[in-house]
Amino acid sequence: MTILCCNYILPNRRLFLAGLTASVAASVFPAGAQQPNFESLLREYTANERLLENAWKYREVGVTRGVGRGTRSSRKISQSAIDLIVELEVGGRSQYERKYRKPIWPRGESGVTMGIGYDLRFANSSLLKRDWENLLTQQELDILKQVLGKGGEAARVALPSVQTISIPWPSAMTQFLNFLPYPTADAESIFPNSNELSDESFGALVSLVYNRGKAIPRNSPRRTEMVAIHDLMGERKFGAIPEQIRKMKKLWTTPDSRGLVIRRELEALLFELGLK
16 A cells, blocks of 8 residues: 655555455444445544544543643554544545634534644643644744633633634644654553554554543443453453454443444454454
């Protein structure tokens, strides 16, 4: 598969999906429903802004939504994993250019969000400078400082004040690729033997941590599968991990959380690709 990463061109979708074609687990949809293949599932997700933005609304404690903290990893994940995370966040380049060049508010407790999932609720002045000073003007940074730390209704009210900001795709991708080593390091820190996984399988775990955070408390019903993945990684039972990713779907049962159910299935399929 030819990927021009340096120019931020997403892969040819047909080639990307060809390697991922598989039946979607029955647990994604009600019994008796026609089971779509990977391509139709991804197309449903990326074509529906509400699926994307509702998935952003459901945030686990400790998830900083695109704002890197802590250490950075030097481990690389596959280009397929990078592309999938980007598609799960903004639906790819064409949808980004159409919908997300300007800051948005994804509803819920989110803050003003820009680029590829960069939530200003979780940033401060120094982090904003670190992440964006080479991509935005000082005037633009000063405008964005007004909404730092705001979430929920306060972010919604503040959104019009930053609508003069427009971030082109190359700048959004540059920031995202600079951020990616942070969730990569988080995934390495909680999942033992990560170095033994393929770049595709490990990339699926990075996507999972990016979305759900790295907490693995053993007394939390919401984190049962995250703990199970930790234990399976320690035992090198890699083939059992996609099942645990799929089991997480039980956490999101309302119509407006369907985006997260689909995200989990896509991550499970990517992990399985890396096992072949």
